[in-house]
Amino acid sequence: MSGLITLLDFAGYVALLLWGVHMVQTGVQRAFGAALGAALGKALGTRLRAFAAGLGITAALQSSTATGLMITGFAAGGVVALVPALAAMLGANVGTTLIVQLLSFDLTSLAPILILAGVWMFRRYPPGRTRDLGRVFIGLGLLLLSLHQLVELFEPFQTAPMLGMILDALATQPVAAVLLSAAFTWAAHSSVAVVVLVMSLASHHMVAPHVAFALVLGANLGTAINPMIEGVTGDDPAARRLPLGNLLTRVLGVLAGLVLLPVLQPLMSDMASDPARAVANFHTLFNAVIALVFLPILTPYAALLTRWLPKRADPNDPSRPQYLDEWAHDVPAVALGNAAREALRMADMVQTLLLYARAGFKRDNRHRMVQARQLDAALDKLENAITTYLATLDQENMTRDDIQRMDDILAFTSNIGHAGDIAHHGLLSHVAKLRKQGWTFSPEQRSSLDDTLGQLISNQRTAAALFVNDDLRQARALAGEKARFRTIETQAADTHLQKIKAGQVDAAEVGALYLDILRDMKGINSHLVGAAAYPLLARHGELLPSRLREAGN
Helix, strand or coil: CHHHHHHHHHHHHHHHHHHHHHHHHHHHHHHHHHHHHHHHHHHCCCHHHHHHHHHHHHHHHCCHHHHHHHHHHHHHCCCCCHHHHHHHHHHHHHHCCHHHHHHCCCCHHHHHHHHHHHHHHHHHCCCCHHHHHHHHHHHHHHHHHHHHHHHHHHHHHCCCHHHHHHHHHHHCCHHHHHHHHHHHHHHHCCHHHHHHHHHHHHHCCCCCHHHHHHHHHHHHHHHHHHHHHHCCCCCCHHHHHHHHHHHHHHHHHHHHHHHHHHHHHHHHHHHCCCHHHHHHHHHHHHHHHHHHHHHHHHHHHHHHHHHHCCCCCCCCCCCCCCCCCHHHHHCHHHHHHHHHHHHHHHHHHHHHHHHHHHHHCCCCCHHHHHHHHHHHHHHHHHHHHHHHHHHCCCHHHCCHHHHHHHHHHHHHHHHHHHHHHHHHHHHHHHHHHHHHHCCCCCHHHHHHHHHHHHHHHHHHHHHHHHHHHCCHHHHHHHHHHHHHHHHHHHHHHHHHHHHHHCCCHHHHHHHHHHHHHHHHHHHHHHHHHHHHHHHHHHHCCCCCHHHHCCCCC
């Protein structure tokens, strides 16, 4: 019975250790996630800058997984080349060793102070950065507390016969130790927690130094498995280049580490008399050496990965999401960025439909109707995919700004989807009717139609830019376009009525079609305004929230 209770205690303290690491990661992500992502995106230029950015941001986030998600997102979108992306991953792997170095010292006395300060900040302040930092302090305190409890719990285990048999078996099977540690790291989603656990075992001399180092090698291998299995969506092989490249560096490093383990074990033990410090030093040395070896050869390495995993283009299926990475749900700032990029793809599709319509009013382009139908269907599917993707985000891990951004993305995709429907079922249907009936517009109507469509395309580009840059002056200008399109429609309706009164019956049907086209363009423009201008104006108090519901009117 006592053995079962001890086992439950062990499982509980390991769970507390994992939860402490999780609270530190989510707290930093919520407090600085978007800013860190922006800083990382700017730094991914040269390999050395990318390496430094990956190291620094991972040291702050304490999650190479979160940093890897950001880097993968940039690489998938073509924002950053594969070489600096791989360099940033090498830096991220080094950065995650820093907290292990910190925890190799006895900081247990700080645990109550950190938890007290964290709880006070979390309870005292409203949702925001200070409250999120309170989560970080609570997580650090729990991490230190669980580590201390594990150290105490291991005391009676030193004479446990069953554990002794297992550890003795691992002492002669370093490969088995690597695989066991890799599996545990993959399940725990945290190499930091596993390495800290190994440090606890080593500090009580429950594992020999060479076994502890083998377990550290396994932790480094396991943390690279998660992105490869869970972080790749779709069937485009190019999406696997970065996670595979990171995994292969780990595999080669582990193989070299196993070969050199008899030489490294006495060296690391001589450098630090404390076994826990020796484990932390080995963990840092392993990642630093891999970075030094691979940084100079990243260009041919990236070329090899590109040759192995060529990009699979699929132009016949624009409805397939390219950026909605399900694994990014762990990092709301990254998930929202992915959804925003997918929404911009929808905006590009609407622009293509408008260009088809503009060309159709000038010449016969019936061969474009198949592509237009594909784009219309793709818009509907992408809107549903983005909405579903955002609906499954955990709002408890999102800041107020994150929730606001999510609402803006939903408003943008909804309005862009409606604009696409009108462009396809309205404007392009009118083009088909015009060609089928053999009608022609007057020179004035053709000129006005072309100018108005040109302005509509310009407004679409402005809406897409507003969705990214939040320019208040641009938002006011775009909102003012509703009055312009309303005036154009009113003037055309008056002219059409005057022609009918003058007895120009032959122009009645053509004039009615012309008015329908202008009304559809006005509707599209209203949705463009509702997609980007109205949400921004409402946030700055220049528009009543009720007007948002009237965006399509």
